[in-house]
Amino acid sequence: MRIHRITLTNYRGVDYAKVTFDESGVTVIEGDNEAGKTSLVEALELLLDQRFLDRSNHRRVTAVKPVHHDADPEVEAEVSTGPYRFVFAKRWARNGMTELHISAPQHEQLTGDEAHERVQSILSETLDTELLKALQVRQGTDLALPSFAETNLGAALDTAAGTVGGNDLHDGIWQAIAAERDEYWTLTGKRKAVLTESQQRVNDAEADVASLTQQIAEIEADTERTARLATDAKRLQELLARAEEARDGCQQQVSAAEDVEEEFSRCEAEWRRLETEAERAQAEQQARTDLVGEEERCRLRTAELAEQAEQAAPALAAALRHHKEADAAYKAAQECLEQTRKSSALADRDREHLRQIIEARQLGARHKRVIAAQEQMDAANAILEAIHLDDDDIERIDAAQRAVIQAQAAANAGSATVTATGLSDLEVTIDGVTVLLNEGDEQVTDVVDSAEVVVPGSLKITVTAGNESRQLGSELAEAEAELRALCDQAGVAHLAEAREALARRHTASRERDHARHDIERDLDDLTVDVLANKASRLAARVAAYSDERESDVPLPSDLDSATRAALDLRDEFEERRLSFESADGLLKSAQTALNGEQVAHAALGATIDAAVNAAADAQLKLETARAQLPDAVLGERVTGARGASHEARTTRDAARARLDDVDIASLRRRLTNADQKLNRARAELSQNNENMRTLQISLDLRGEKGLTAQLDAACSNRDRCLAQDRSLRERAEAAKLLYEVFEHRRTEARQRYIAPFKQRIEQYGRIVYDTSFEVDVDDALAVSRRTLGGVTLAVGQLSTGAQEQLGIIARLACASIVSPDGSGAPVILDDALGWSDPARLERMGAAISSAGNHCQVIILTCTPGRYAHVGNATVVNLPTSSQSERS
Amino acid sequence: MKFVHTADWQLGMTRHFLDGEAQPRFSQARLDAVRNIGQLAVEEECEFVVVCGDVFESNQIDRQVLTRALDAMAATPDVTFYLLPGNHDPLDAASIYRSSTFRERQQPNVVVLEDSSPIQLAEGVELVAAPWTSKRPLHDLVDQACAAAGPSTSLRIIVGHGALNIRSPDATDPALISLRRLEEHIEAEQIHYVALGDRHSTTEEGTTGRVWYSGAPEPTDYSEEDPGNVLVVELEPGLVEVTPRSVGSWRFRQHQSHLTSDADIDSLEQWLDALEDKQLAIVKLSLVGSLSLGQKERLDRLLDHFSDLLAALETWERRSDLVVIPDDAETSTLGLSGFASEALNDLRELAQSPDPSEAVRAQNATALLHRLAKSAS
Known part of the structure; x- marks a missing residue:
């Protein structure tokens, strides 16, 4: 496909743009960002995409509507593809527009969906859409190198390799061969489960055969063993018969010897019986001798003990006496100590009594003082309650007093004065106050405001002061009223009384403090009631003491003498106590000595009693024995028994000599051995029979299993498994061989097929790099490795710039191979080569220029200088301002 | 006097190349052959049947096979079957003839030839057997039996099993049967017919006309030359007439x-x-x-x-x-x-x-x- 012209109207930010491309060769479209370069490519895609009818609401279509005014986007392109050349226009709107004008191979004009369908049919007939995609390097897309496996590069290469036709069939066979191989073998050539399981079935079947064969072999072995056991049974029976005969012979010899042995035993027993009798007689004789000796010993012992008792009597009497004396001394000391203890206790009580008297007095005095102080405090509190004056009150009254005096003085100075002078004795009322004026008396009255002088019954004179005097009189009245009010508030008549009341209040306060101090001192931590109780209890105790005291000794006169008397008695008591302890020690030692003597005396008495009893017993026994058997008869019996025993011993010795001659022990050992041989033979025969029986049972049981039939079945199964396995292996080997042979030839062909593509890449690559440039192209027609300067690197290991360059070179190579027959597609580079340095850019320009001779190359760039080195390029400027036409 | 001479029934044998369908038919055919032999004896008015060894494939066969074999022989109760233990089913400790199944199912018309004591079959006719008591005998059992039996005035049938020395490739095998010795005994009129088993092809041995291998009644392998027969033997003083009769089907x-x-x-x-x-x-x-x-x-x-x-x-x-x-x-x-x-x-x-x-x-x-x-x- 070649693009001749594209016109955009109302497309995204472009109002109108028309770009005409070089038919073959390189077109560089320059423009700033947002000028609509990328829109050109997108618009062509949209126009040719079968999904987007002119009334499409697809989001890709709505996305290209201009945002700044309401208009419908429209795209028109003139395109050649295969034998066709046409102008195709589409406006996307509710009532969209599609128009097609085909100019070659023959004229045709269509509109609407018909036009759309026709274009799709032409494209599907002539355009390799995969190739169109693969030949684009888009702005901002990743740098992965393209694979051309799915494009018609393959067909072009087939043509170049001379393997035209039959590819589909070959692909089908090849896939079938690979699938057949994959049934049996893994990718690394190992056997798959289908083969290993078959082998396992063979192994299992062989194991079954082996197991059954083994069981049958065991039966045969056991059968032979049973036959051997039968032979052994005969031999053992003969052995048994011979052993029985030998044993019978031995038994007879032993029986004869046992008779001799019995005779000896009898003689031996007789001799032992007589010997026992002789020993018994001798023992009886010895017992008699012992009785005589015992009787003698007892008599001597009794006499000896009586003598000892006599010698011990004085010591006992002395000990008794000594104990009695010590006991008397002890009791006297005890009495004396008790007397002194009682006297001392009385003295202590007296002393305490006297001390309590003093304390009772003190407590009573304290109580009285407290009562008095409380009364004093109450009185003081009453005064303090009644008088509320303080120094400030006095100060204020004092000031009011001075103000009255000052007002008085002023009033006096400014007021009239009425002087009444008695001309005779008479009563005169002046300002309501009746005054008795004697003759010659003068009564002066200041007139502050007005004053009335009345002579009752005769005259009333009213004197009225002037204004100033009235003012002064008014001020005086105010001052006096103030003083009065203060005095009334303080509860006093005048200043002097106030001063006197304050002095009383101070006195009462001091007295109250003194009284409180006295109470606190006398009460200490007690209350008044407790103090009163204590005092009364102590007084009662003191009063009762004289009644309680039971002694003739007079009570000491005072506490000091009582204390002295008590201390003296305590010293005396201590002395008496020491005397008592001494007497107690003496008594105890006397008691111990006495006890020792008494125990010794009692023991000796008991020993003497026992000795007397023993002597009586011994004498009685001896007499009883002699009465039963006199000493002389006893002697004769001993002599007789000794003689009989000696005779029996001689007879026994002769019998032993005969027994020794027959050697019965050896005979018995031989009999035992014969018995053992016999038993062994019986046991062996029995064991042999038992083994035979066990084996026979086991054989019978196994015989019932029908093992031959099982073995036959197992063999058949084994043979079947083997045959199946052999057939399977043959199939697997055939599949493997077929795959290997095909794979080998296919790789060779692939190498031949890839060669032109590889050569073309290397041709352009050597323009960009140097003559050492080589590439490896894989089966998917993708560049897999690059070699430069003898260094080979996988594509992924190359720098970003080198990867981009290699990607463009591969596209140029592909397009230049595919395009000449008209089935190709333009190489579109959208702002590519941003990673390349200037020197490399220059060489890339040369490579693009070279490829431009064989295919259409469209370069979109916002960097005008970047493609300055593409010699044969036609440059189209796409300015930012739209609505202009360019070509 | 007439009797049937047969051998090498090898009941219980299986063949690995037979599939699951053919094997039961093959086994059944071999049992059917036993019935056919009994029936033949009845038809030919034979006194008895001697089976010269390898009646069973092994002492370890499936006990069902044994039961069915005894049942097949019981089908003709008037015909006595004399069974000789051979190298496949020797009379050893594991012998099938001593198994509980055999003892329990054995009918009166089945006799196991356990030793070489002469058995009186009829007036003036006796049978001397040379049974195998182990898998590896150390001498010529047939010659030993003949010698032990000594001279005889009766017609004497020897029943034996094993290879004749003239046929064996292993001349050192001590158990080989000496044809010369047999012919000497025949010459001395000590014995009058030698019924042998072991060779599966029907074969007359020597020159006396009195030494025969009956062959197997049903074939067992490709190498067998003339299998599938039994012999009807007519024995009279100074006369022996042996007639092979085909009974096999496979x-x-x-x-x-x-x-x-x-x-x-x-x-x-x-x-x-x-x-x-x-x-x-x-x-x-x-x-x-x-x-x-x-x-x-x-x-x-x-x-x-x-x-x-x-x-x-x-x-x-x-x-x-x-x-x-x-x-x-x-x-x-x-x-x-x-x-x-x-x-x-x-x-x-x-x-x-x-x-x-x-x-x-x-x-x-x-x-x-x-x-x-x-x-x-």
């Missing part, structure tokens, strides 16, 4: 076919088609030659067809050598070109390899390619 057949053309395949088809009683025939083919893929396919279809008809159809691998190579027409129909065509040529070359396994592998790969190409097209 056949074992081997056939070699040289195949290089469609005509050869036609011949093989005709041969197979001509077999009678196909359901009772067991056939083993050795196929040699060279066929195209198409011919091989036809052959395979043919063999599949007769496999269904016959009791068994085996290919004798050891004696088969069939090369399968596609012809030019077959190759061209694949329509291969380019590398695929090159690969096919490689395979054709490998198919001619002197290494047979390599060649077979390549042939198989070629056949596989044809199959895959057909299904891919």
Whole structure:
């Protein structure tokens, strides 16, 4: 496909743009960002995409509507593809527009969906859409190198390799061969489960055969063993018969010897019986001798003990006496100590009594003082309650007093004065106050405001002061009223009384403090009631003491003498106590000595009693024995028994000599051995029979299993498994061989097929790099490795710039191979080569220029200088301002 | 006096090449043969039947087989069956003749020949047996029995089992039966007929006319020359007359076919088609030659067809050598070109390899390619 012209109207930010491309060769479209370069490519895609009818609401279509005014986007392109050349226009709107004008191979004009369908049919007939995609390097897309496996590069290469036709069939066979191989073998050539399981079935079947064969072999072995056991049974029976005969012979010899042995035993027993009798007689004789000796010993012992008792009597009497004396001394000391203890206790009580008297007095005095102080405090509190004056009150009254005096003085100075002078004795009322004026008396009255002088019954004179005097009189009245009010508030008549009341209040306060101090001192931590109780209890105790005291000794006169008397008695008591302890020690030692003597005396008495009893017993026994058997008869019996025993011993010795001659022990050992041989033979025969029986049972049981039939079945199964396995292996080997042979030839062909593509890449690559440039192209027609300067690197290991360059070179190579027959597609580079340095850019320009001779190359760039080195390029400027036409 | 001489019933035998359907028929046929023998004895007015060893395939056979065998003999209660333990069923500790099943099911007309004591069969006729008591006897049991029996005035029948020394490839085997000694005893008129078992083909031995192998009543293998018979023996002083009577129904057949053309395949088809009683025939083919893929396919279809008809159809691998190579027409129909065509040529070359396994592998790969190409097209 070649693009001749594209016109955009109302497309995204472009109002109108028309770009005409070089038919073959390189077109560089320059423009700033947002000028609509990328829109050109997108618009062509949209126009040719079968999904987007002119009334499409697809989001890709709505996305290209201009945002700044309401208009419908429209795209028109003139395109050649295969034998066709046409102008195709589409406006996307509710009532969209599609128009097609085909100019070659023959004229045709269509509109609407018909036009759309026709274009799709032409494209599907002539355009390799995969190739169109693969030949684009888009702005901002990743740098992965393209694979051309799915494009018609393959067909072009087939043509170049001379393997035209039959590819589909070959692909089908090849896939079938690979699938057949994959049934049996893994990718690394190992056997798959289908083969290993078959082998396992063979192994299992062989194991079954082996197991059954083994069981049958065991039966045969056991059968032979049973036959051997039968032979052994005969031999053992003969052995048994011979052993029985030998044993019978031995038994007879032993029986004869046992008779001799019995005779000896009898003689031996007789001799032992007589010997026992002789020993018994001798023992009886010895017992008699012992009785005589015992009787003698007892008599001597009794006499000896009586003598000892006599010698011990004085010591006992002395000990008794000594104990009695010590006991008397002890009791006297005890009495004396008790007397002194009682006297001392009385003295202590007296002393305490006297001390309590003093304390009772003190407590009573304290109580009285407290009562008095409380009364004093109450009185003081009453005064303090009644008088509320303080120094400030006095100060204020004092000031009011001075103000009255000052007002008085002023009033006096400014007021009239009425002087009444008695001309005779008479009563005169002046300002309501009746005054008795004697003759010659003068009564002066200041007139502050007005004053009335009345002579009752005769005259009333009213004197009225002037204004100033009235003012002064008014001020005086105010001052006096103030003083009065203060005095009334303080509860006093005048200043002097106030001063006197304050002095009383101070006195009462001091007295109250003194009284409180006295109470606190006398009460200490007690209350008044407790103090009163204590005092009364102590007084009662003191009063009762004289009644309680039971002694003739007079009570000491005072506490000091009582204390002295008590201390003296305590010293005396201590002395008496020491005397008592001494007497107690003496008594105890006397008691111990006495006890020792008494125990010794009692023991000796008991020993003497026992000795007397023993002597009586011994004498009685001896007499009883002699009465039963006199000493002389006893002697004769001993002599007789000794003689009989000696005779029996001689007879026994002769019998032993005969027994020794027959050697019965050896005979018995031989009999035992014969018995053992016999038993062994019986046991062996029995064991042999038992083994035979066990084996026979086991054989019978196994015989019932029908093992031959099982073995036959197992063999058949084994043979079947083997045959199946052999057939399977043959199939697997055939599949493997077929795959290997095909794979080998296919790789060779692939190498031949890839060669032109590889050569073309290397041709352009050597323009960009140097003559050492080589590439490896894989089966998917993708560049897999690059070699430069003898260094080979996988594509992924190359720098970003080198990867981009290699990607463009591969596209140029592909397009230049595919395009000449008209089935190709333009190489579109959208702002590519941003990673390349200037020197490399220059060489890339040369490579693009070279490829431009064989295919259409469209370069979109916002960097005008970047493609300055593409010699044969036609440059189209796409300015930012739209609505202009360019070509 | 007449009696039936038979041997090698080998009841309980199974054949691996028989499938699940044929094996029961094969087993049943062998039991039917026992009934037929009893019936034959009745028809021929024989006094008794001697079975000269290997009555059973093994002492370890399925007890059901034993029960059915005793039942088959019980069908003719007037005919006494004298059973001789042979090398397959010796009278040892594991012997089937001493099993509880045998003892419980044994009818009066069944006698096991347990030792060599002469048995009086009729006035002036006695039987001396040489039973096997182990699988590996250390001497000529038959000669031993003859010697032990000593001279006789009666007609004496010897019943034995084993290979005659004149037939055995292993001359050192101490158990071989000496034909010369037998003939000496016959010459001395100590014995008058030797009934032998072990050889499955009916065979007269020596020159006296009195030493016979009856053969097996039903065949058991391809190598047997004349199986399927019993002998009706008429024995009188100075006279012996032995008549083989066929009682077997099954056949074992081997056939070699040289195949290089469609005509050869036609011949093989005709041969197979001509077999009678196909359901009772067991056939083993050795196929040699060279066929195209198409011919091989036809052959395979043919063999599949007769496999269904016959009791068994085996290919004798050891004696088969069939090369399968596609012809030019077959190759061209694949329509291969380019590398695929090159690969096919490689395979054709490998198919001619002197290494047979390599060649077979390549042939198989070629056949596989044809199959895959057909299904891919």
